[in-house]
Amino acid sequence: MLGLAGAVGALIAAVVLSIVVGSNQLGPDELWHALTAYSGTPTDQVVVDLRVPRTVAGLVVGAGLGVAGAVIQALTRNPLGDPGILGVDAGAGLFVATGVLLGAVTPVQYLPFAFLGAFVVTVLVYLIGSAGRGAPDPIRLTLAGVALAAVLTGITTAMTLLDPVTFNRLRAWNAGSFVERGFDVILPALPFAVVGVVLALICARPLNTMGLGDDLASSLGTNIVRTRVISVVAITLLAGSATAIAGPVAFVGLMVPHISRWIVGPDQRWIIPYCVVIAPVVLLVSDVIGRVILWPSEVPVGVVTAFVGAPVLIHLVRRAKASSL
Amino acid sequence: MSPVDFGSRTAVLRHGRFSVRFRMRTALMCAALALATVTVAILALCLGDLPLSPVDVVSALLGSREGIAHLVVFEWRLPRVLSAVVFGAALGVSGAIFQSLTRNPLASPDVIGLSAGSYAGGLVMIIVFGVGAGSVPVAGGAIIGGLLAAAAVYLLAYRNGMHGFRLIVVGIGVSAMLEALGVYLILRAKLEVAMVASVWGMGSLNPVGWAQFVPAFAVVAIVFLGLGFLVRPMRQLELGDDAARSLGSRVEPARLWLVVCAVALTAVVTGAAGPIAFISLAAPQIAQRLTRTAGIALAPSALIGALVLTASDIVAQYALPDNLPVGLVTVVVGGGYLVWLLIHEVRRRR
Numbered sequence: 001m002l003g004l005a006g007a008v009g010a011l012i013a014a015v016v017l018s019i020v021v022g023s024n025q026l027g028p029d030e031l032w033h034a035l036t037a038y039s040g041t042p043t044d045q046v047v048v049d050l051r052v053p054r055t056v057a058g059l060v061v062g063a064g065l066g067v068a069g070a071v072i073q074a075l076t077r078n079p080l081g082d083p084g085i086l087g088v089d090a091g092a093g094l095f096v097a098t099g100v101l102l103g104a105v106t107p108v109q110y111l112p113f114a115f116l117g118a119f120v121v122t123v124l125v126y127l128i129g130s131a132g133r134g135a136p137d138p139i140r141l142t143l144a145g146v147a148l149a150a151v152l153t154g155i156t157t158a159m160t161l162l163d164p165v166t167f168n169r170l171r172a173w174n175a176g177s178f179v180e181r182g183f184d185v186i187l188p189a190l191p192f193a194v195v196g197v198v199l200a201l202i203c204a205r206p207l208n209t210m211g212l213g214d215d216l217a218s219s220l221g222t223n224i225v226r227t228r229v230i231s232v233v234a235i236t237l238l239a240g241s242a243t244a245i246a247g248p249v250a251f252v253g254l255m256v257p258h259i260s261r262w263i264v265g266p267d268q269r270w271i272i273p274y275c276v277v278i279a280p281v282v283l284l285v286s287d288v289i290g291r292v293i294l295w296p297s298e299v300p301v302g303v304v305t306a307f308v309g310a311p312v313l314i315h316l317v318r319r320a321k322a323s324s325l
Numbered sequence: 326m327s328p329v330d331f332g333s334r335t336a337v338l339r340h341g342r343f344s345v346r347f348r349m350r351t352a353l354m355c356a357a358l359a360l361a362t363v364t365v366a367i368l369a370l371c372l373g374d375l376p377l378s379p380v381d382v383v384s385a386l387l388g389s390r391e392g393i394a395h396l397v398v399f400e401w402r403l404p405r406v407l408s409a410v411v412f413g414a415a416l417g418v419s420g421a422i423f424q425s426l427t428r429n430p431l432a433s434p435d436v437i438g439l440s441a442g443s444y445a446g447g448l449v450m451i452i453v454f455g456v457g458a459g460s461v462p463v464a465g466g467a468i469i470g471g472l473l474a475a476a477a478v479y480l481l482a483y484r485n486g487m488h489g490f491r492l493i494v495v496g497i498g499v500s501a502m503l504e505a506l507g508v509y510l511i512l513r514a515k516l517e518v519a520m521v522a523s524v525w526g527m528g529s530l531n532p533v534g535w536a537q538f539v540p541a542f543a544v545v546a547i548v549f550l551g552l553g554f555l556v557r558p559m560r561q562l563e564l565g566d567d568a569a570r571s572l573g574s575r576v577e578p579a580r581l582w583l584v585v586c587a588v589a590l591t592a593v594v595t596g597a598a599g600p601i602a603f604i605s606l607a608a609p610q611i612a613q614r615l616t617r618t619a620g621i622a623l624a625p626s627a628l629i630g631a632l633v634l635t636a637s638d639i640v641a642q643y644a645l646p647d648n649l650p651v652g653l654v655t656v657v658v659g660g661g662y663l664v665w666l667l668i669h670e671v672r673r674r675r
Binding site for chain 2: 162307
């Protein structure tokens with residue numbers, strides 16, 4: 001409980017940091033004025049129309065990716081699970097590009113395509129990664145994800161290169177960043193992310209028993225098929241809504257469940273709430289780093305998370321015992 | 326039940342003190358692959374804004390100076406087609422060496438981070454030092470980047486011995502970091518430089534002319550000649566270090582030189598044409614399945630690499646309404662092949 005309070009404290013600090021720091025340095029009184037008495041001055045616009053939506057996007061995307069990572073890791077008993085590494089983002093990206101080609105214009109119209117893509121790739125990677133029965137082999141799962149991601153990203157790039165209109169619409173989205181993500185994108189995606197988190201919490205207990213092995217889990221009364229189906233739906237909703245908002249952002253879903261597990265131990269009922277809080281912290285701090293490191297221009301948050309997250313991946317495989325689920 | 330393997334038919338050529346022994350199946354397959362590569366290459370020389378007949382192309386190649394065919398073939402199309410053949414062969418051999426050394430079909434330069442290292446090295450030269458894409462310094466940067474990435478991946482993955490799983494996942498992590506570094510460098514650069522770097526970074530034979538092809542070809546040729554001395558230790562290393570030692574190989578120097586050759590091959594291609602993905606992964610595997618050899622064979626891998634890259638370049642140029650970077654075609658074909666390989670292995674293991 002104390003840990004969760006600390007995490008919430010860190011989250012509040014990250015939110016404040018994300019609103020305060022930017023290419024336009026603002027004093028506390030200007031911020032306060034913008035938030036409490038919006039009067040349409042340029043400063044007010046920067047804060048309310050740019051930084052607040054951006055921060056909210058970080059919160060939603062972070063929670064989505066973090067919980068999706070936790071569910072993937074628990075479902076596949078694979079410490080290296082991450083929606084980005086396993087190609088779920090790339091699948092959503094390909095389907096969104098297809099959607100744009102078919103005439104989707106607003107980000108709201110991207111949503112169904114992102115969900116469909118995330119769902120198809122999640123199922124596909126799971127099927128390729130598992131030997132058809134039992135838990136999938138981590139290495140095979142990782143490779144299947146990386147290979148699928150490469151293929152899907154290649155097709156997406158080819159499509160965008162062939163069609164300049166699509167290219168132009170998706171250029172900002174494909175970078176994996178929170179720039180210019182307004183509430184028009186965030187609000188439609190938010191309910192799906194919330195449902196995803198709720199489904200993940202429902203799965204938490206059965207996922208705990210499934211961690212003991214499928215046989216033991218079913219003898220303890222867990223419905224394995226139902227848990228798998230709900231988990232995949234949760235991953236789809238979480239990763240799909242996160243990707244629809246921010247584009248592909250890798251490694252957050254990998255890191256955060258490990259940090260959570262390190263704080264609370266192996267109980268999914270605690271890991272998932274912790275992920276909801278910690279993942280936005282990681283993402284918002286990464287976004288702030290991306291804003292200041294190339295000041296006055298910006299580095300997309302996906303690039304920063306790759307820099308931070310890839311060493312975590314390497315550290316995880318270097319540990320003597322790779323799995324601690 | 327599979328038929329019992331009684332070994333394969335072999336033939337021996339003798340000339341004085343020298344003799345060469347080869348498997349009939351491998352030799353026939355190589356001949357067929359070489360023929361296919363030449364056919365596809367001639368097809369590539371025929372295609373373009375000014376279509377030529379195969380007769381025109383062949384007569385121009387044989388030295389006829391009549392008409393415009395000579396100019397079109399020699400100045401415009403030949404460097405590109407020769408690059409596709411030579412670079413494809415280099416990538417195939419590079420992948421074959423790594424797959425043989427690690428005894429792991431998945432440990433190709435693409436997966437274990439070497440290609441990403443070469444890419445980052447080349448990018449540093451283009452963006453930080455401002456040299457043109459496809460020039461010799463870019464190839465130099467690509468070689469240094471590839472070697473550094475190889476060393477980093479090896480050191481990070483080494484822990485109480487080498488383990489295939491760790492090698493691959495560490496490679497994926499290092500690749501992700503280097504690609505993120507690439508995005509960062511491109512964002513930092515001026516617009517013109519960034520555009521040059523982006524086109525190069527997708528892997529394209531568009532900018533390759535004689536000026537890029539000749540130095541790259543020289544390096545590839547030297548490495549191939551050097552590999553002639555390393556084939557025997559490579560075969561022995563496949564049996565394990567102890568066996569190789571007892572057969573008289575000096576294990577550590579042989580391995581080091583093999584890694585240097587493989588990195589050089591990938592890096593030279595990357596320097597000239599950018600990262601062309603997954604040829605080095607797929608070519609040795611296809612070669613092994615076609616020739617049914619026990620280990621990874623270099624010559625068939627080289628020929629498959631040449632054939633796949635030449636054909637992919639035709640697809641990239643002419644199959645779709647716009648001219649695409651060939652790297653996109655190979656990533657789809659090779660990545661798809663990797664997925665198939667994973668599914669296939671699952672079936673076999675059951």
